[in-house]
Amino acid sequence: MSMTALDHHPALSRPHARRGDRILIGLAVGLTLLFIVAPMAFIFARAFSQGWQVYAANILHPVTLHAMWLTTITAIIVVPINVAFGIAAAWAVAKHRFPGRGILVTIIEIPFSISPIIAGVCYLFLYGRQGLLGPWLQANDMQVIFALPGIVLVTMFVTAPFVAREVLPLMQAQGSEQEQAAVTLGASGWQVFRRVTLPNIKWALLYGAVLCTARAVGEFGGVAVVSGNIRGQTNTLPLHVELLFNDLNAVGAFAAASTLTLIAIIALVLKAVLEGRKAG
Amino acid sequence: MAISISHLTKRFGQTDVLRGIDLGVEKGELVALLGPSGSGKTTLLKIIAGLEWPDSGRLVVDEADWLQLAAQDRRIGFVFQHYALFPHMSVRDNLAFGLTVRPRSARPAKAVIAAKVEELLHFLQISHLGDRYPAQLSGGQRQRVALGRALAIEPSILLLDEPFGALDAAIRRDLRRWLRGVHEATGSTTIFVTHDQEEAFELADRVVVMGEGQIAQIGDADAIHDHPATPFVARFMGATVELPVTMQSGRARADGLDLTVLPRRALPDGPAQVFARPEDIIPQPDPAGPWRIISRTSNGANLRLVLRHPDLGEAELDTPRRAVAADCMIADASMRLRIAFGTIFPGDRRNPAPASEPENIPQLEKTP
Numbered sequence: 290m291s292m293t294a295l296d297h298h299p300a301l302s303r304p305h306a307r308r309g310d311r312i313l314i315g316l317a318v319g320l321t322l323l324f325i326v327a328p329m330a331f332i333f334a335r336a337f338s339q340g341w342q343v344y345a346a347n348i349l350h351p352v353t354l355h356a357m358w359l360t361t362i363t364a365i366i367v368v369p370i371n372v373a374f375g376i377a378a379a380w381a382v383a384k385h386r387f388p389g390r391g392i393l394v395t396i397i398e399i400p401f402s403i404s405p406i407i408a409g410v411c412y413l414f415l416y417g418r419q420g421l422l423g424p425w426l427q428a429n430d431m432q433v434i435f436a437l438p439g440i441v442l443v444t445m446f447v448t449a450p451f452v453a454r455e456v457l458p459l460m461q462a463q464g465s466e467q468e469q470a471a472v473t474l475g476a477s478g479w480q481v482f483r484r485v486t487l488p489n490i491k492w493a494l495l496y497g498a499v500l501c502t503a504r505a506v507g508e509f510g511g512v513a514v515v516s517g518n519i520r521g522q523t524n525t526l527p528l529h530v531e532l533l534f535n536d537l538n539a540v541g542a543f544a545a546a547s548t549l550t551l552i553a554i555i556a557l558v559l560k561a562v563l564e565g566r567k568a569g
Numbered sequence: 570m571a572i573s574i575s576h577l578t579k580r581f582g583q584t585d586v587l588r589g590i591d592l593g594v595e596k597g598e599l600v601a602l603l604g605p606s607g608s609g610k611t612t613l614l615k616i617i618a619g620l621e622w623p624d625s626g627r628l629v630v631d632e633a634d635w636l637q638l639a640a641q642d643r644r645i646g647f648v649f650q651h652y653a654l655f656p657h658m659s660v661r662d663n664l665a666f667g668l669t670v671r672p673r674s675a676r677p678a679k680a681v682i683a684a685k686v687e688e689l690l691h692f693l694q695i696s697h698l699g700d701r702y703p704a705q706l707s708g709g710q711r712q713r714v715a716l717g718r719a720l721a722i723e724p725s726i727l728l729l730d731e732p733f734g735a736l737d738a739a740i741r742r743d744l745r746r747w748l749r750g751v752h753e754a755t756g757s758t759t760i761f762v763t764h765d766q767e768e769a770f771e772l773a774d775r776v777v778v779m780g781e782g783q784i785a786q787i788g789d790a791d792a793i794h795d796h797p798a799t800p801f802v803a804r805f806m807g808a809t810v811e812l813p814v815t816m817q818s819g820r821a822r823a824d825g826l827d828l829t830v831l832p833r834r835a836l837p838d839g840p841a842q843v844f845a846r847p848e849d850i851i852p853q854p855d856p857a858g859p860w861r862i863i864s865r866t867s868n869g870a871n872l873r874l875v876l877r878h879p880d881l882g883e884a885e886l887d888t889p890r891r892a893v894a895a896d897c898m899i900a901d902a903s904m905r906l907r908i909a910f911g912t913i914f915p916g917d918r919r920n921p922a923p924a925s926e927p928e929n930i931p932q933l934e935k936t937p
Contacts, residue, residue, distance in 0.1 A: 474667035
């Protein structure tokens, strides 16, 4: 039946609309299953395909454990720095008027629009042996590229916007009247932040931190360029998955991938919970 | 505390928000800053609070230079139009905020703060709301809490920015009377900003009318209404009829206008303007009169007439229907107009805008 017929017969339109709804819902569920749930299930199926013991042996392999440790330490360094940066940037943009404010907002979002691999290459050109700062770094016996500092820097770059992006709209919507009220009541700068600003943004802040963590743990392209993929030394978990896969160690690759997937699922649940709190 | 403001100026980008403000406020006085939006009144209030800084000028409070003092150290109470309560704190914690943020040496003991909050809740007549959160309160209740929060620190000066602007009419009237009571009870010097004339005149000892970054006039309701200092004040105070006249040895003259009741003015001979209220113009039937009635509406009590003069333009006036020969007030009738009360401003018509301009209409509606 044509659309015009639907318009002219409201009594008929409901069952048709319902059928349309059902098709759309079915399509959405089907695609989600096909593209998201099935691969995830497949990861766990393959990881456990040769039983618990093989899985455990792969997970507890020293090189895999080292990759987990490296990824964890990277996240532990990156997330607090980006939380601090995000709050500072959002605070500056939302509560103050200064020249170049609009440009700052755009700059904060650059990492969203740049492929991580380009970020990696930029850092390589800047800090690498043949890079701009390379000779100076070498003279001072500092290694950035092919070492933890490089991995941390690139991950920081890639995940920089997450917290600022979540906190900024909230701060802008709230304006600065509460802060002004607190100031007239005698509160110091730190008291204003601790007792007025922070409680107002805490859920958005946690939400941004969860997104930031998930992204920091999963970062691949940028880190691949600057880490050098040295097994057991500069190999983060996502890089390790690829390495194992190239070694034709499918169970090992999927076992390592399963830990990443687990982290992602936890982040997703946390995100859903926080989203509810943020809205309420 | 006595406030003395001199030559205060402030620019935001290309706009002069304040253009040389001079104002003195006595200790214990209740002053209203009245003006349309964009007149600079809120900026002036925020400068007194320390939330904005002037580009030049002086702000002296009891001989102390307040421009050297941060907002935190001024001990003022500031009340925002939209309350700015802390949403994550209960009413009690909101009221206590100003006391709990004091440095440890100056902070009252917990029990003292609690007692003070209890006293405030009682004083604000919201004792039953102490444990609620701002989101659970009505607008009027929120504004009481906001005022209580400001009063908790026993401010030397109380500043209120459109305190009742977001409330509906009945609650406004209530809170207005209540605020007057609060002022009398605390005796603190109080300045509030409003664009509502009724509010300003009912509440304040003195009203400061502001326009375009300057103080246009200071006085009480009668003085400002009867003797507006500038065309701006005359228009802001309500509907005006503005007619071109010619000054001759201190007297205003114009064809078809009886201006004899107006006092002599020390103005040079030449073009001038007379500003009158629509109800202060009395139409008088006169077959030789140059005014023609072009429209007539009645609401029973009053007639509203629009008359046209071949040279002077149009005049819209309100007149009690029973007081005039209403039968003669018909379309096309010839009239003379007697101005019973008005103000003469120098300059010709090009300078002040004509009375029929739409900008006067909202002000007419605003006056209840």
